[in-house]
Amino acid sequence: MNEWMRCQPTSTGAIPPLRPPRSPTAQSPTPKPDKPAKRKSSMKILRHTWSIFFYGFLFRPVMFFFVPSLICLGLGIYAASWAGIHSWTAYQAMVAAATPSLDPTIAVATAYQKAPHTFILGGVLLTLGVQLFSLAVLSVQNKYYFEEIFYLGTAIHRANRRTKSG
Numbered sequence: 001m002n003e004w005m006r007c008q009p010t011s012t013g014a015i016p017p018l019r020p021p022r023s024p025t026a027q028s029p030t031p032k033p034d035k036p037a038k039r040k041s042s043m044k045i046l047r048h049t050w051s052i053f054f055y056g057f058l059f060r061p062v063m064f065f066f067v068p069s070l071i072c073l074g075l076g077i078y079a080a081s082w083a084g085i086h087s088w089t090a091y092q093a094m095v096a097a098a099t100p101s102l103d104p105t106i107a108v109a110t111a112y113q114k115a116p117h118t119f120i121l122g123g124v125l126l127t128l129g130v131q132l133f134s135l136a137v138l139s140v141q142n143k144y145y146f147e148e149i150f151y152l153g154t155a156i157h158r159a160n161r162r163t164k165s166g
Contacts, residue, residue, distance in 0.1 A: 086114060
């Protein structure tokens with residue numbers, strides 16, 4: 001059967017698909033070997049990871065200060081709220097006991113004696129969070145100032161080059 005005859009409609013009216021002729025010696029593809037060839041990777045994972053963090057810090061230092069500041073502020077607020085809860089329960093105990101001097105500082109001192117770690121941890125984390133946040137703000141400010149000075153210097157250089165050549 002030649003190519004022209006295969007494109008003719010059959011008795012049902014359908015045109016059979018055009019297929020390449022099969023060779024009588026066609027074999028199945030050769031099987032793949034059981035073990036793939038071992039290759040040594042030239043990629044240095046730790047070195048590449050370090051360079052990503054280093055250049056990320058050089059070009060976008062804001063996130064290296066902003067994200068830890070949010071974490072420290074969140075944990076510091078959590079610890080400080082527990083310190084406040086302990087102080088409030090100590091004050092309520094003083095009111096229930098009808099203590100003659102209802103000084104809130106005594107309630108805070110009592111709460112500090114019972115759980116000093118919440119006060120210390122809350123204070124350290126809040127201080128660290130505020131300082132890291134201020135460093136993030138300073139790094140953003142520094143980036144914008146550098147860009148302004150760069151563009152200003154480029155504009156002055158172009159203007160000077162035009163006046164010398166013109």
